[in-house]
Amino acid sequence: MYSAKMPDGFLWGGAVAAHQLEGAWNVDGKGMSIADVMTVGSATKPREITDGVIEGKNYPNHSAIDFYHHYKEDIKLMAEMGFKAFRTSIAWTRIFPNGDDKEPNEAGLKFYDDLFATCHHYGIEPVVTLSHFEIPFNLVKKYNGFTNRKLIDFFVRFATVCFKRYKDSVKYWMTFNEIDNQSAYNEDFLMATNSGIILNNLSEKEKEAAMYQAAHYELVASALAVKVGHKINPDFEIGCMINYSPVRPLTSSSADVLLADKFEQRRSWFSDVHVFGEYPKEVEAYINRNGYRSDITDEDRIVLKEGTVDYVGFSYYQTTTVSAKNVEPDKLNDLSKAVAKNPTLERSDWGWEIDPEGLRIALNHLTDRYHKPLFIVENGLGAYDKVEADGSIHDDYRVDYLRKHISEMEKAVEIDGVDLMGYLPWGPIDLVSAGTGQMDKRYGFIYVAKNDAGEGDLSRSRKDSFDWYKKVIKTNGLDL
Numbered sequence: 099m100y101s102a103k104m105p106d107g108f109l110w111g112g113a114v115a116a117h118q119l120e121g122a123w124n125v126d127g128k129g130m131s132i133a134d135v136m137t138v139g140s141a142t143k144p145r146e147i148t149d150g151v152i153e154g155k156n157y158p159n160h161s162a163i164d165f166y167h168h169y170k171e172d173i174k175l176m177a178e179m180g181f182k183a184f185r186t187s188i189a190w191t192r193i194f195p196n197g198d199d200k201e202p203n204e205a206g207l208k209f210y211d212d213l214f215a216t217c218h219h220y221g222i223e224p225v226v227t228l229s230h231f232e233i234p235f236n237l238v239k240k241y242n243g244f245t246n247r248k249l250i251d252f253f254v255r256f257a258t259v260c261f262k263r264y265k266d267s268v269k270y271w272m273t274f275n276e277i278d279n280q281s282a283y284n285e286d287f288l289m290a291t292n293s294g295i296i297l298n299n300l301s302e303k304e305k306e307a308a309m310y311q312a313a314h315y316e317l318v319a320s321a322l323a324v325k326v327g328h329k330i331n332p333d334f335e336i337g338c339m340i341n342y343s344p345v346r347p348l349t350s351s352s353a354d355v356l357l358a359d360k361f362e363q364r365r366s367w368f369s370d371v372h373v374f375g376e377y378p379k380e381v382e383a384y385i386n387r388n389g390y391r392s393d394i395t396d397e398d399r400i401v402l403k404e405g406t407v408d409y410v411g412f413s414y415y416q417t418t419t420v421s422a423k424n425v426e427p428d429k430l431n432d433l434s435k436a437v438a439k440n441p442t443l444e445r446s447d448w449g450w451e452i453d454p455e456g457l458r459i460a461l462n463h464l465t466d467r468y469h470k471p472l473f474i475v476e477n478g479l480g481a482y483d484k485v486e487a488d489g490s491i492h493d494d495y496r497v498d499y500l501r502k503h504i505s506e507m508e509k510a511v512e513i514d515g516v517d518l519m520g521y522l523p524w525g526p527i528d529l530v531s532a533g534t535g536q537m538d539k540r541y542g543f544i545y546v547a548k549n550d551a552g553e554g555d556l557s558r559s560r561k562d563s564f565d566w567y568k569k570v571i572k573t574n575g576l577d578l
């Protein structure tokens with residue numbers, strides 16, 4: 099297996115999001131977020147998004163793994179693995195419970211003071227996402243989320259308060275998590291988590307229109323935040339965050355190849371705007387042809403140019419294969435319609451294709467496209483774990499997955515010259531799945547005793563992968 103030492107200062111660690119592990123959903127002044135109205139689902143049953151919290155339903159994020167009260171113990175375990183960085187999000191509703199409040203909630207701000215201080219105590223650099231699928235529910239109900247221009251101000255106010263408060267404790271930031279997920283705009287879950295939009299009975303055209311307008315406001319909000327952040331602390335590194343999945347044609351036919359190109363254009367424009375400060379030609383033409391994004395001002399265009407990001411953060415889970423048998427290239431709209439099964443790849447128990455070489459391809463594509471430092475801020479395998487009678491957990495499948503991906507990452511850095519800031523695999527400690535709301539879809543090196551039904555004493559223990567990852571970090575990637 100290929101391996102290489104990573105450059106000095108490489109940020110090894112892990113990534114989580116507030117709503118998926120903190121719990122304490124209504125404690126110390128926290129408001130209700132979109133994640134708080136999502137029920138538990140399964141590999142085959144989608145999560146339900148309810149109109150507020152309905153008694154008797156199971157909302158797994160309400161208590162999650164209670165990181166809010168266990169963070170000291172949890173960060174200590176991550177320090178034991180040698181983490182250099184820890185990515186989390188700041189729950190918007192801990193700081194602005196309703197999103198449109200005038201003043202922030204001090205108790206929420208204080209929680210993150212303590213969390214970041216704990217990280218620094220162990221020499222762990224916090225990496226912070228501002229908006230990770232946890233928009234205040236009040237903004238969803240009252241304004242229909244990011245379909246409303248007012249959301250730009252609310253987001254920028256939130257970002258400004260965070261930048262000022264954590265000016266000296268956080269250097270690495272990201273604005274919107276996986277902003278490009280909404281390119282599959284027929285998925286209620288993706289529109290709700292990305293943009294706080296409840297689709298109800300909109301027509302397909304109306305959904306697509308809502309997505310292009312909302313994403314535009316998010317990109318303007320992100321650019322304004324980048325500008326403000328750099329004023330508050332010029333040393334801040336503020337990135338975007340996309341769910342990058344290199345796309346390939348199912349066959350070598352021109353129709354499949356053109357479809358793959360169109361797919362890439364229609365998925366990568368979010369990060370194109372983040373990085374270049376302007377819309378790419380193909381998407382601008384598509385938007386104009388369809389009459390979408392009616393509200394874009396000259397000032398917006400200037401802001402986008404002025405607030406470009408410092409680096410490209412991305413999650414990598416799988417590649418995407420497309421077939422023109424599913425949709426003709428010129429009819430491509432909702433990207434999910436083009437996707438075909440790749441016959442050469444294995445799948446996880448949740449049907450996610452496993453493709454380690456795809457990570458090297460992703461790193462090369464993004465480098466060629468953006469010429470910016472890259473940061474892998476998610477990667478990993480969701481799997482069922484078995485606890486043995488003596489409490490041990492032999493998760494060799496997880497080690498195998500991560501080892502192969504890290505090896506490909508190291509080729510990209512060492513052989514291809516990619517400028518990579520770090521590697522933060524998803525869920526170093528078991529947490530609530532975003533997609534299904536399950537606890538039993540596990541990513542962690544650290545096991546948490548809690549299952550899908552919510553049973554368990556929340557005790558933490560080390561899986562076999564814990565010691566393996568510790569060794570990888572200790573040798574700076576050489577010993578896989």
Ligand code: BGP
Binds near residue numbers: 476533534
């Ligand atoms: C990404 C999200 C994360 C995370 C991860 C794994 O899309 O940014 O929040 O949860 O995917 O997905 P899941 O939790 O559905 O397994």
